[in-house]
Amino acid sequence: xxxxxxxxxxxxxxxLQQSQEFARTGDVGQMLGHKSSSVTEMFQKMAEQGYVIxxxxxxxxxxxxxxxxxxxxxxRHAVLRDFLKILxxxxxxxxxxxxxxxxxxxxxxxxxxxxxxxxVQDSPREPRWLEHFREYYExxxxxxxxx
Numbered sequence: 001x002x003x004x005x006x007x008x009x010x011x012x013x014x015x016l017q018q019s020q021e022f023a024r025t026g027d028v029g030q031m032l033g034h035k036s037s038s039v040t041e042m043f044q045k046m047a048e049q050g051y052v053i054x055x056x057x058x059x060x061x062x063x064x065x066x067x068x069x070x071x072x073x074x075x076r077h078a079v080l081r082d083f084l085k086i087l088x089x090x091x092x093x094x095x096x097x098x099x100x101x102x103x104x105x106x107x108x109x110x111x112x113x114x115x116x117x118x119x120v121q122d123s124p125r126e127p128r129w130l131e132h133f134r135e136y137y138e139x140x141x142x143x144x145x146x147x
Contacts, residue, residue, distance in 0.1 A: 002051065004103040007073050008032055009042055010051060013062055014070035022059035076110055077102045082117045088134060 002010060012031045016023040029039045047054040051066035062070060077098050084094035105113075120130070 002046075002049070002069055005042065006046060006049075006051065007069075007103060009039075009046060010062070010066055010070040011073050011077070013052065013060060014067065014074065017062060022055070022061055024059035027059075073102065076105070079110065079114045079117050080105075082121070083113050086117065086120050086130070088137065 009028065009032070012028050013023040016027050016031070020027075025036050025039045025043065028034075028043075029036050032039075034042075043052060043054045043060050046052045046060070046066070050063055051069060052060040052062055054060050080098035080101050081094045084097055085091065089097070120127070
């Protein structure tokens with residue numbers, strides 16, 4: 001299993017590789033706010049563990065193992081972001097909090113959240129209970145029963 005830090009790198013590399021063949025040290029460093037020497041060191045560790053192919057002076061490319069891990073991380077992030085948005089949080093807050101939460105969820109919790117988000121998103125229209133929650137949150141009181 002990749003470490004929390006490696007997960008951040010995998011996500012950054014995956015995003016960068018959508019527009020370029022190699023994820024370069026400087027680009028990843030800028031994206032994550034790390035120095036080039038730290039990025040190079042992490043690239044080497046990730047290569048040893050089979051997540052990337054590291055080419056000095058060119059950067060890295062994800063292996064199949066790295067690509068699968070990155071996609072799983074991005075999916076986890078999306079579920080968390082969408083869940084937080086369902087709760088009514090603004091996009092930027094949901095995005096920021098999803099970044100922190102994505103590393104710390106039990107697999108069963110993530111599975112349940114994924115099912116919940118899919119259930120809400122597949123609902124034909126906004127469910128009444130969600131309207132009730134928003135009313136409760138905005139007015140700090142339970143809505144009156146409606147039949």
